[in-house]
Amino acid sequence: MSSLEAFFTILGLALVTVLTRGFLMLPERELPMPPWARRALKYAPLAALVAIIAPEVLMKNGALIATPLDARLIGAAVAVAWFFFRRGILGTIVVGMAVFLPLRIGLGW
Numbered sequence: 001m002s003s004l005e006a007f008f009t010i011l012g013l014a015l016v017t018v019l020t021r022g023f024l025m026l027p028e029r030e031l032p033m034p035p036w037a038r039r040a041l042k043y044a045p046l047a048a049l050v051a052i053i054a055p056e057v058l059m060k061n062g063a064l065i066a067t068p069l070d071a072r073l074i075g076a077a078v079a080v081a082w083f084f085f086r087r088g089i090l091g092t093i094v095v096g097m098a099v100f101l102p103l104r105i106g107l108g109w
Contacts, residue, residue, distance in 0.1 A: 075100030
């Protein structure tokens with residue numbers, strides 16, 4: 001990819017991002033929305049995060065992981081346990097990676 005193509009790609013992505021995010025901020029008054037839709041939108045960021053992370057943790061080469069002895073599964077389980085007891089995002093990431101990296105690099109899982 002040439003630098004000109006990369007420039008126009010980044011410019012296009014920035015434009016799409018600004019338009020889609022700014023669309024809901026442009027009206028002067030709040031858009032009418034049913035209560036069920038407002039409740040559902042509260043969970044949209046969590047659903048997007050799960051949609052991104054779950055395939056990375058549960059799949060390898062397009063198929064589900066066959067063994068529970070996988071560094072990603074163990075690291076994710078420890079991270080979830082940490083979050084359950086401590087409720088800290090940064091600690092969750094640090095603890096999950098502290099378990100994942102030695103298993104992946106040290107043991108080659």
